[in-house]
Amino acid sequence: xxxxxxxxxxxxxxxxxxxxxxxxxxxxxxxxxxxxxxxxxxxxxxxxxxxxxxxxxxxxxxxxxxxxxxxxxxxxxxxxxxxxxxxxxxxxxxxxxxxxxxxxxxxxxxxxxxxxxxxxxxxxxxxxx
Amino acid sequence: xxxxxxxxxxxxxxxxxxxxxxxxxxxxxxxxxxxxxxxxxxxxxxxxxxxxxxxxxxxxxxxxxxxxxxxxxxxxxxxxxxxxxxxxxxxxxxxxxxxxxxxxxxxxxxxxxxxxxxxxxxxxxxxxxxxxxxxxxxxxxxxxxxxxxxxxxxxxxxxxxxxxxxxxxxxxxxxxxxxxxxxxxxxxxxxxxxxxxxxxxxxxxxxxxxxxxxxxxxxxx
Numbered sequence: 203x204x205x206x207x208x209x210x211x212x213x214x215x216x217x218x219x220x221x222x223x224x225x226x227x228x229x230x231x232x233x234x235x236x237x238x239x240x241x242x243x244x245x246x247x248x249x250x251x252x253x254x255x256x257x258x259x260x261x262x263x264x265x266x267x268x269x270x271x272x273x274x275x276x277x278x279x280x281x282x283x284x285x286x287x288x289x290x291x292x293x294x295x296x297x298x299x300x301x302x303x304x305x306x307x308x309x310x311x312x313x314x315x316x317x318x319x320x321x322x323x324x325x326x327x328x329x330x331x
Numbered sequence: 332x333x334x335x336x337x338x339x340x341x342x343x344x345x346x347x348x349x350x351x352x353x354x355x356x357x358x359x360x361x362x363x364x365x366x367x368x369x370x371x372x373x374x375x376x377x378x379x380x381x382x383x384x385x386x387x388x389x390x391x392x393x394x395x396x397x398x399x400x401x402x403x404x405x406x407x408x409x410x411x412x413x414x415x416x417x418x419x420x421x422x423x424x425x426x427x428x429x430x431x432x433x434x435x436x437x438x439x440x441x442x443x444x445x446x447x448x449x450x451x452x453x454x455x456x457x458x459x460x461x462x463x464x465x466x467x468x469x470x471x472x473x474x475x476x477x478x479x480x481x482x483x484x485x486x487x488x489x490x491x492x493x494x495x496x497x498x499x500x501x502x503x504x505x506x507x508x509x510x511x512x513x514x515x516x517x518x519x520x521x522x523x524x525x526x527x528x529x530x531x532x533x534x535x536x537x538x539x540x541x542x543x544x545x546x547x548x549x550x551x552x
Contacts, residue, residue, distance in 0.1 A: 211464060215476040221469055228466065261522045263496055289526040291536040294545055300552050307543050311473050312525070314466055315542050 207330060208251060209234040212243040213258040213270065213287075218310075222256055222287065229318045240264025244272055247279055253330055254295070254321070259288040259295065267302065274303040283324045287312065340490050371503050384492050397528035398478045407475040408467065416464035419457040426450055480525040 208273075209226055211234055213219045219236045226234055235252070237243035239261045247255070255273065259266030266286055273279045283305035291309050299307050305324045308316055325331035346354075430450040434440040441447050530538040537543050 213476070215479060217472050217475040221473060224469055225466075260525060265523070271422060289480060290447060290523050291527045291530065291538065292524055293535055293546060295523070296537065296546055297550065300547055300550055309537060309540055309543055310477060311470075312540060314470065 204269065205229055206233045207253040207325070209256060210237060210243060210246060210252045210294075211235070211252045211256050212237045212240065212261070212266070214238050214261040214269060216288075217259075218258065225314050225317050226313070226321070229321065231321070240269030240272070243269055247273065247282070248276075252282060254325070256287055256321075257281055257284055259286055259290045259299075267298065270299065270302050270304055272295045283328050283330075285320055287317070367503075371499065380495055384488075384495075387488055391488055394481045394528050395487050397526070398481055401474045401478050405471045408471040412464040412467045412471070416461045416468075419461045419464070423454055423457050426453055477526045481528060484525060 207232055211219050211226075213222070216238075218289045219238075223234050223236065226232070230272075231254075235246060235250070237246055240257075241263045243255070243257065244264070246252070255269075255271055257266045264272075266288060270284050270286070273282060273284060280303075284303070285306040285308065286304050287308045287310065289310045296307050304321045305328070308320055311315050322331065427450075430441065433446050455506060524536075527533070527536045527538060530536050537546065
């Protein structure tokens with residue numbers, strides 16, 4: 203039996219964390235934890251095992267770009283795919299996220315199908331599925 | 332031809348000399364106040380900030396319109412989904428009563444004629460539709476995140492204006508006036524841009540997911 207994938211959802215709005223968590227559960231990924239900003243996310247990533255990060259960008263304390271940078275420069279974490287789910291719609295932000303190593307980029311508001319499609323695509327591409 | 336054509340009509344009663352003098356005095360005082368305000372703003376280096384506020388106010392207006400539009404759409408979406416879910420719920424309730432009556436009347440026939448299996452299939456289909464409705468209701472709550480970010484920007488603008496106005500008030504108050512110092516709000520740190528409130532004609536932003544995908548594909552991702 204394959205191991206269940208563990209997700210970390212990072213967003214400063216609890217409503218959005220619940221929405222993403224419920225959507226992942228509906229898509230068959232029930233094992234998920236939450237963090238309200240990049241600082242808390244990084245602590246959780248370093249203290250526990252996660253397979254996938256879904257992160258907002260505009261957050262207090264440590265934003266999504268900074269979190270992405272920290273993950274990608276940490277040898278123990280850099281293999282974890284990071285999907286950005288954000289309201290930031292500037293092209294330069296999308297390009298920056300891609301250059302920093304984001305596995306995908308979704309602009310809010312989004313649909314259930316979009317999230318499911320991107321997550322499955324990334325899991326297949328990274329060999330996690 | 333009227334005697335006063337092309338001129339203002341002559342009032343029935345001319346204002347008194349005192350009244351005219353009073354009006355002139357008010358006019359002078361208003362002019363002096365305006366000059367004083369202008370000099371104060373310039374002297375305090377606030378004239379430029381006031382121009383900045385004026386520039387940001389239309390942006391605040393469009394942000395508030397965006398909030399009204401998004402919350403309205405969310406409410407409409409939720410109500411529509413609730414209507415559809417209630418329709419399915421009513422259907423399940425009616426079918427349950429109907430199959431119940433059939434089973435009570437003749438349980439063997441109810442099964443043999445396929446009524447029970449049809450009922451099970453119908454309930455399963457209706458449940459799936461309700462599940463879609465519930466997911467859509469959940470997704471409609473994303474307005475909280477999007478409007479929250481926009482509200483934060485408008486609040487920051489209001490706080491900045493308030494801070495500068497209080498500063499102006501303190502610096503221009505008469506020496507004998509006692510003003511309680513208002514603690515300055517936290518320094519406004521420009522955040523990221525947040526939701527696009529009006530992306531029409533702006534080539535620097537994307538307005539939907541397919542544009543994001545196209546951009547990433549063009550970069551080889």
